Amino acid sequence: MDFLVRLHKIDRRVMYVVLAAVTTTILYTTWLRQPIEVTPEVRKAYQTVEHLPKNKIVLVSIWWGPGTVAENRPQMEAIVRHCFKRGVPVVILPWDQVGSNLAYNRVEQVAKEMGKVYGKDWAAFGFRPAADQAVLGLRSDFQGTFKRDRFNTPLSEIPVMKNVKNWQQIGAIVETTPSGTVGLWINFIGQPYKIPIIYCPTGVMVPEGYNFLDAGQIKGMLPGLIGAAKYEYILKQPGFATRAANALSASHVLIILLIILGNLGYIAAGRRENR
């Protein structure tokens, strides 16, 4: 009984050390890798990218920064790889100051790996505030709203952008975000112009995403890091997300165990007090 009562008084630092040790060990233990099951929303996202026309751009909207880089960057990378594989032009549109640089660096790395050329196969813009008004502007006059790219080159001199005039040249929107910003694209581009949106939220926003999915406002979703792992699985290009999936499993099991232990200890302490 004493042991059970002590269960709900474990020092938090012991828990932190256990969490760190378990996560680190499982992350680098390849023989414990479990299979990944692809869920319908990830498959729909894949199918959407698979059927995109090659003469229209895919806008990858970047709202994330270093805080959620571990979740959003693998999502962005998986979809950008797929687009590059299919030959669909990609345009990076950042709304976060630090995220702008992080996203550009990673896409540049992926582009080099896959032999894609900046300006011909992809382009990137610099940070832009006032997202609502920028999206409202770009849908009717893209070049008037975003006159120059990240390197201050006029859009008319960038092959991939020079024919992009308005919403009619946008094939899809990929929204990678740690907050509820997908409504911006749904409101002003997805719903009025029927442009497919693929939603890549962090785990916190995933439950809300199913609402949009059911209403047909988004065409697919990559739910957090595990969504990125599933997409990598379909693409057959495992990356960080695939490696992290098992560490994620271990951490979830640990939290469930701790909750159960805490409750057992609490019940035991309550019984002892009643005696």
Next chain:
Amino acid sequence: MDSSTVFIQIGAIVGAICTLAIFSVLFKENPYYRLFEHIFIGLAAGYGVFVTWRDVLYRLWWEPMINRGQWWWALAIAGGGMFYFIYSKKHQWISKLLFGALFGLGAGTFFQGFANTYFPMISASFKSVVPPMDVPLTDAIVASANDLVFVLVLITVMAYFFFSIDHKAKAMRGTASLGRWFLMFAFGAMFGSTVMARMSLFIGRVDFLVSDVPRMFWPYAVGAAILIGLIYFFFVEKKRRLNQDAEPKTG
């Protein structure tokens, strides 16, 4: 080893030091965490200034004004300057004039967005609870049951949230109470997803510390951590305890 590789390794080591300094707060609140926290704020502010100038002010304001002869952009100083009246007690209302205008613009876009967000959701909420005739029986029952659950959960949850209708009536009370039960599914799902999100961020940091940081860093890091810990406990904590003992005891 070329210079860029050297700087990549230095960057990784700096990153590891920063990461460990922030993680040290998990053990105990300490001055190293506070120091690096302030350094973070400074770095973020400095980078924010640069990015705002390069991507916004230079590109959209200064360059058109000076290089392309669009002198009328100088009038933007009036708009931007209004922000800074927030520091004046007497003329603070001028900043409110600008904020009011920006809020008005935001409200205008909200109306536009409201229709496009919620009308499709409303139409998608009308699901048929009657089993369809032209599918196998098992599929029909499952589909119909799912739609029934959906409609039940939606109505009861909406009943719970519509505070404008009094919950005193028995029917309303029962419906709202059922809605609260169904909300537990959503809250459980939100908790599970939040745990996944936060764990993912931590796993990202672990991956950085193990994969990106040079292996040779760790022996020095452990040695330095022990040294720093000793300094902290023997000097800082000792000083704090001495100060505590020196305080006059009351009572």
Next chain:
Amino acid sequence: MIGITMIPAEVFVPKSGTMLWLLVAAMTAVSILFLVILTQVPSRYRKPMVMAATFICGWFYLVEFAIPSPRDAVTANSYLRKAEFNLRLAEHSITPHYGDPRGRVDPKINGGAERIKKARESVDKAHLYLSKAAEEIARIRVLREKDYIRACDEAERFKNRYGLTEKMIERSADDHKIIDLRTKALKKRVSDLGEALSKIKENDEAVMSAAAGLSDSSASKQREARDVLSAAADGVALIRTSISDNFLTKYQPPASNILSVIYGFSIGLGILSLMTIHGKNIAKARPGYYNSIAFYAALIIMAVAAFLNEYWKSAPSFVKPMFQEVLFNGALTSLQATMFSLVAFYIVSAAYRAFRIKSAESALMMAAAFIVMLGIVPVGVAMTSGLHGNLSWLRLDNIQNWIMTVPNMAAQRGMAFGIGVGGLAMALRIWLSLERGSYFDKQM
């Protein structure tokens, strides 16, 4: 008539650098004068001015959204709307219910034949409306072409009157050649109508080919027909949108640029506040003031390094990697990522200490949380991977998927409706300045 007549600003493009700087200085002086005038406004006018600014600015996007399509396209729009409705009706009629594994509407099963007949009727109606819309758009296109030719002649006379040189025309606002806003708008209108006409013809051909496929009751043909009808309905909706731009739409891009610049000026607010707080800490030597010194050092080093990296063309080779690898990737990214990852630990200790099953509701919430946490990760898939066939619905990943897509989704939608209605009420209150708060309660 679409478009407006105004004197192009290119008339005033300065011919020399000195003139430009004088004009910039003059406009800066005007801006400062405007701000000084604002400081002299009597207090009884301040609140009405704030309310008026809020109200007027709200109209811009509201009107742009609410304003009906140009009068010349009203009839065409109504035909296109009816065509779209019928196409969606036809698509819905031949969509099997609930993902029928056979993937088709079977004419031999109860109700199947009726549905296929309904789809054929809707397709015929859609074809009729598309033909009428095409005739109407062709008619208004001819009229707009005549307007465009007239406007070009006027623009030529205008150029001669103001003595506009080619260089003046070249140095225009948006890297495009602008002669006259009205001419450009009319040219775009004619082009939009022409494009709409060709798209209507394309969609109509596709719809007629889909109609032929309706008589074939095989799953693949029906699927093909459904895809064509859905794409045609979307295409028709887009045609409506493409000819429905109103006179405010073209002001959205410049409005976006102006607002971005104004938001850009606000960076100083945050920086000034931080510098004031930390400056006071240092000046008064408060406990921990060395942290404020570290803040200043980090701010200056990062800003200087970033600017040098960007603008110092002949920088030594270590500047770029020093900024990118050490300051940006090493320090800033690591610090921010670690701050956020601390929450993982707090969640662990919070879940351990606070997540207590004290009632049936909390037990239900915990059960749902456990299933979601296990079902979403590979270990949950592995735990129940042995369940197949009739027991496959008991698999953790299937239960997790059901929880997310049925009860959770319904609850999220209920909450979304509540939030949406609340948000609409709040937006209305802000727009009409009915919101009580620090803006309107205190004397300004």
